[in-house]
Amino acid sequence: MSDLHDLCRFSTRPIDESYITQLHHYLKSGIPATYTVEEAANYINGIEETPSTTTTPLHLICMNVPLGCTDEELEIVEKMIEILLEYGAGWCFTDVNNETPGCILIRRGLKHVGKLYSQIVDAGVRAELLLRKVSDYDVEFIDPEDVEAQQNETVESEVVVESKDSEIDDAPDAPSQNQQSYLNTKLEYVDDALVTKDRKDGVMMAWESDLMKLGCDSLFKGAILDGDTKEMDSEIVVLNIGFGMGIIDTMIQHQHPTKHYICEAHPDVLKKLKDDGWYEKPNVVILEGRWQDNLDELLSQGVFFNGIYYDTFSEHYQDMLELFDFVVGLLKPHGVFSFFNGLGADREVIYEVYKQLVEIDLKTYGLDVKFTEVEVPESTLKSNDKSVWDDVKRSYWSCPVYYHPEARFIDI
Numbered sequence: 001m002s003d004l005h006d007l008c009r010f011s012t013r014p015i016d017e018s019y020i021t022q023l024h025h026y027l028k029s030g031i032p033a034t035y036t037v038e039e040a041a042n043y044i045n046g047i048e049e050t051p052s053t054t055t056t057p058l059h060l061i062c063m064n065v066p067l068g069c070t071d072e073e074l075e076i077v078e079k080m081i082e083i084l085l086e087y088g089a090g091w092c093f094t095d096v097n098n099e100t101p102g103c104i105l106i107r108r109g110l111k112h113v114g115k116l117y118s119q120i121v122d123a124g125v126r127a128e129l130l131l132r133k134v135s136d137y138d139v140e141f142i143d144p145e146d147v148e149a150q151q152n153e154t155v156e157s158e159v160v161v162e163s164k165d166s167e168i169d170d171a172p173d174a175p176s177q178n179q180q181s182y183l184n185t186k187l188e189y190v191d192d193a194l195v196t197k198d199r200k201d202g203v204m205m206a207w208e209s210d211l212m213k214l215g216c217d218s219l220f221k222g223a224i225l226d227g228d229t230k231e232m233d234s235e236i237v238v239l240n241i242g243f244g245m246g247i248i249d250t251m252i253q254h255q256h257p258t259k260h261y262i263c264e265a266h267p268d269v270l271k272k273l274k275d276d277g278w279y280e281k282p283n284v285v286i287l288e289g290r291w292q293d294n295l296d297e298l299l300s301q302g303v304f305f306n307g308i309y310y311d312t313f314s315e316h317y318q319d320m321l322e323l324f325d326f327v328v329g330l331l332k333p334h335g336v337f338s339f340f341n342g343l344g345a346d347r348e349v350i351y352e353v354y355k356q357l358v359e360i361d362l363k364t365y366g367l368d369v370k371f372t373e374v375e376v377p378e379s380t381l382k383s384n385d386k387s388v389w390d391d392v393k394r395s396y397w398s399c400p401v402y403y404h405p406e407a408r409f410i411d412i
């Protein structure tokens with residue numbers, strides 16, 4: 001334990017300006033804001049190997065900020081967090097309990113106390129935007145510690161950006177991480193889920209039905225031409241990307257759209273579409289293959305949609321950004337774009353970061369996204385005795401609230 005770590009434990013009260021002075025002193029004297037308790041312990045004990053967990057000063061602050069601190073003390077703690085972040089403290093390092101600083105605040109019931117939590121979420125958004133710029137411009141780092149810090153952050157953030165999955169133990173070529181290996185993997189429809197046959201990764205699960213209902217309703221809101229008179233479009237055309245269990249597509253069919261496009265890439269799912277008679281439905285058009293290989297054609301045909309829904313598997317946030325290019329070209333002026341919002345959803349704080357990021361990204365495409373907060377079934381939380389993940393190897397959800405997105409062009 002170093003002096004910096006001691007300071008972040010708040011062993012003396014009140015927490016006053018002297019904390020700020022000391023923090024500045026340690027950081028200016030060269031102690032990195034990311035200096036971990038594990039590194040300090042190794043240093044003291046003469047151990048050379050790099051520790052696998054990273055308990056940073058930010059973790060200590062979140063762990064030790066007193067529950068009953070005064071407003072003045074809280075302001076000092078917020079200032080300390082601000083300073084540490086300015087000095088490069090990472091927002092998504094994980095400690096020995098696999099918790100980030102934000103996770104600790106949530107566990108301690110401090111999510112809504114002062115600005116502590118939002119400071120960390122904001123830092124997450126900034127870090128993700130910065131990392132993107134760094135990768136875009138291939139920036140070179142001069143200080144090796146900077147490289148290490150960025151790499152550490154990237155480890156987590158790469159995991160986060162998937163549309164449906166994120167657990168750290170997966171190899172980059174695992175079906176959940178790599179689209180080609182997913183498409184080569186056998187799938188299996190079981191009772192309440194679609195899973196990969198060998199690993200039992202959940203591709204789609206019935207507990208999401210209520211969320212699909214929200215998605216379906218959003219698509220048809222894009223058919224309303226005038227909010228006051230409720231005048232409807234004479235032709236209602238919708239596109240769903242990712243059939244899975246066909247939950248949202250069945251709901252869409254019940255609304256009798258003029259045309260219903262379904263884009264699906266996996267051969268086993270396409271077989272299910274055939275077996276279940278989807279090819280014979282008069283208003284259904286099946287686009288076989290990945291959306292990346294199909295949507296160009298729709299653009300050149302001049303097809304426009306009242307609603308577009310996106311819910312795939314084994315895709316990354318970067319894929320979604322590429323999809324936005326098509327969305328703006330394919331959506332009617334009153335149209336609605338929605339998607340299964342599982343971005344970073346296996347960790348609440350990351351889920352919040354991606355909620356803000358996707359809002360920023362959609363805005364650059366002229367789309368304004370509104371989120372509706374929905375409580376998800378308790379059975380989706382792994383802490384429960386009986387959970388929806390019992391027979392599934394990997395879970396992709398661990399947040400109490402779902403943020404249902406509905407995006408429209410900004411001036412509509």
Ligand SMILES: C[S@@+](CC[C@H](N)C(=O)[O-])C[C@H]1O[C@@H](n2cnc3c(N)ncnc32)[C@H](O)[C@@H]1O
Nearest residue numbers: 242244245246247248265266290291311312313
């Ligand atoms: C989570 S499921 C969709 C579930 C669906 N929303 C429902 O209500 O049942 C994801 C589906 O997307 C498909 N998929 C994955 N990547 C795709 C891509 N690039 N283009 C089209 N479909 C894709 C998968 O094969 C899978 O059937």
